[in-house]
Amino acid sequence: MKFAGLIGTLGVSTLLGACANIGAPGSAQSPSDSSAAFKLIATCAPLPKTANRCEVNTAPAGGGFTLFGDILVDEGVWKNGGVSVNAAGVIEAVGCIAPPSATKRIDCPNQIVTPGLINAHDHLKYNQTPPGGQDNPRYAYCNDPANVYQDAECANHRYNRRNEWRKGLNGKKMVVAPMDDKETTVLWNELRHIVAGTTTVAGSGGAKGLVRNPDVLALLEGLKVVDNKVVAYHTFPLGDTSDVDGRTDTCAYPKVATPGVLQNRVFLPHVGEGIDAYAHNEVACLSGRGSNPASPGVDLIASNSTFIHGVAVDKADVGFMKAKDMSVVWSPRSNLSLYGNTLPVTLYGREGVNIALATDWTPSGSINLLHEMQCAAQFNSTYLDNYFSGEKLWRMVTANAAKALGFSDQIGAIKVGLLADLTVVAPGGEPSPYLSIIKAEEKDIVLVLRAGAPLYGDSATIAALDQGCETMGDICGSRKSVCLAETGRTFAELKTHNANHYALALCRQDALQPSCTPARYRQYNGVASSRDKDGDGVPDLLDNCPAIFNPARPMDDNKQVDVCGKG
Template identity: 30%
Template sequence: MSPGADAPDTGRFALRGRIVTLDPADTVLDDGVLYVSGTLIEAVLPATAPAPPGFAGVTPLDTRGSVYPGLIELHNHLPYDVLPLWQVPKRYGNRSQWGGSGNPAYRTLVTGPMKVLGQDPRLMPAVVRYVEAKALVNGTTTSQGIALFSNAGARRMYRGVVRNVEQTDTPDLPEAASRIADVEAKDAEKFLARLKQPHRLLLHLAEGTDAAARAHFQALQFQPGKWAITENLVGIHCTGLNADDFTVFAAHGGSMVWSPLSNLLLYGKTADIAAAKEAGVLMGLGSDWSVSGSKGLLGELKAARLASTAAGSVFSDRELVAMVTRDAARILRWESALGSLGAGMRADLVVVAGTHGDPYTSLVDARDEDIRLVAVDGVARYGSGRLMRALAPGENLEPVPGTAGEHVLRLDDGTADTIVAGLSLGEATERLAGALADLPALAATPVPPITASPGGGVRWQLALDEIEPTGAELRPRLPLLSASGETHPTGPGIGALTAAPAELEPVALDALTASDDPVFLATLAGEGNLPADYAGALARLLT
């Protein structure tokens, strides 16, 4: 997903409220005005200061809230965010133990439903529409992308209204990558050569807590003291790393994406964040996916605070907010354009109700109902009816079921991807809910394979890397060194099916927000791998 360069011209507007800039000085204007011209911020000034040139006739819109930079998510398997939270049956040691054929529930809850949805020409666009709306409703303005491939052999990223780290189409936001060729994933020196290309690479690293998980980090050392790590490697999860590993990782410039809720749900433990911080590892946040994580960054901030407190209050609320704004931008090399509020920066914004109390605590504490506005490139995309009607008069604003108050979405865009053109959130929701409830019947009449057919036209489907190999790996599987120094294979790929598949069962569509989802809260309460009182504390923060 990535907003187009020729997205709607917003003209000029101004927002008044508490402006939390997240600039290097942590400037906060208790009563300020943020001036926007087109896609860029023109100025951030005290409310008592004269308006900048060109804004003499623009009356600032009182947000009655606090204005933050848009939230940047560095890890999410977005298509899977239509699926509900999994009641994890036991504690696992690494990713391979729960994600493949050895776990029938994975087929029932994940691979089976997503194959049905991702291949169906009527349901696939509904997935794309729904998960993008879900990102906006949870305050996210940037996330990872949705990959598509066609019967003609083409592969591309879905282009929507939420910014996509993998396809930005603009030089001030260097594109990151999240997939590497299989050959690069099997040879540390080739992997190092890949890292020397001018792109950040976001990849799962040491996902799990046992020796097998850590071994995938150790495999990055291809000669004594020589590591396939550079500043371009952004390790997702890093739960298997110890203090010495983080020292090595930081010394070579590596950064990290932390997904605490998903880690705790699956492994009963998250990354050693105290050691990572001590080593100087730069960190961002990612909610991972709804199967074993938060619904979005607004929830993951709360999960992160609880995990930080349990580890000895490692991070302040200011540091947590920085992880989803300026630090995330630094990881991507976007800090000159996004991640803070100032003149010349892109106008990606989140407004949260209220102007009292600690400005960073206010964002971490915010419930989904507290979001008043989400804007991407100066275009108001989601928020309260009052602010949205003022900023998008005459536009098609769609009510959002399940959100408190009169919240609306603006998903129309002249540059939107044709696969979702004209599809409303309401229609997407209806299609998905019906399909997931009728999964057994739909699975019994599968869509024909997506193969090239002369004169048959182009048909797109979701590229679901979690289900079957696509020739480009999300997780580097470098050869592991045995005691003799020889390498050995690491087993089947993610989602490889070697046993008879389980029958599909009806699945409930995951709700957009936590406060409107009693099923999510009940499932969370029953999760056995979470620390004592963690689920209850998180539920209280979410609702």
């Protein structure tokens, strides 16, 4: 295409001169709330009015298309910008461009075009299970933070480490979540993510034809790897599936991962999921820093290591991780619903560790990334003093997640040479496109493309793309269609098989969805007061970071960690 490489060759400053009604970089709205700030690169020529949110204008055959809307790139926002995609599904130009004459034109005026969302951690074979797991009649009662704080029964629904809820240790309520690896179940669980605009999921498995599964060689859906090296997803990197007593003064676990795991594209283990010394010992032992010189563990901290959860860390741990340029995956809803706490995310942020956002699984986490972003945003505004901007939260499900999974050379950004994984989102009237994405509901997902091919979207738009897709009916007040040809299944077939499984979408914030309000029995209920404005149970006069939620934890001898840089 004649625009190939344009933005990479000319740069932003040159392209600014090619656009109409240009605003200077940085001249966009900058409200006092930094979460709403964004950078406008340029306003391009007005787009034609359309009858639908996106309208396809047919053109001569030849492959490729140009999609127009408000394009989110690393540098900022192209208002009325375009993304030209070739027949191979690769981005050839971005910015104020005209479409090559032999390609389709898709106009989405005022709609937001983001890289397809990336979920860096899930369990796709378990997401048919509803919140709380099976056989949990007191889940709804103990999902209420007020009850968690005041009722001793609900203390048994908040845990200190992972194996307490896995096995019902120490009198705790076991979370029952059986695996179902049938293809029709896994496809339904993947479709749940497609409905939310997600195109890649590291989910410990997968099925053919929908999202990219970066941890399964046969299910990469076009991602390129060298020597068959994919993401090495380890749920039990210490081998403690049955030996669940834990360790605090040794790294002699049943089967500790070896340095060979770093030969993979990325090492993606569950580490430090909890708030006690047992959970903290996992971090020490997988960074070669165990307290026992005779059993120090193995140093698996590297630039291609990404720790899932990483809740049980202190400042020294995070500094060590930053020095090795590793990443961490944050799942706030799941952490808060299980432990009443989450990773010290501002500490990770201050140290400069790359942070991705992910759902974990439906028994304790979010149904999809839209709801996970809303949980993170709520926690950020209520308990972190708006430490993260809307743009930074958005990057946690795009560029940061791509880096965490080792595929930032192919996905995670709208950039020349990358795959055209694109999601179009309705704006919703928010002051920034990032907040529109964060606050989006399932009905606001207009179009989802993987390498330029449609997967899902508004029925009128999908029909115009003429890819042999099928209608799904109403999804949260919007008529949608899905493209399942690659799966060899039909939507009716999937719907029938999963009739008794967890819903495909939540059309509102459901009270039964795991709570994002932190609470632990007789310690804190997450309610701010004039004496404790961050709701962490430590009075402001005694709190080392009174604006940032950082309760005392068992692993720290019930003292606070400095999460705000006060020294």
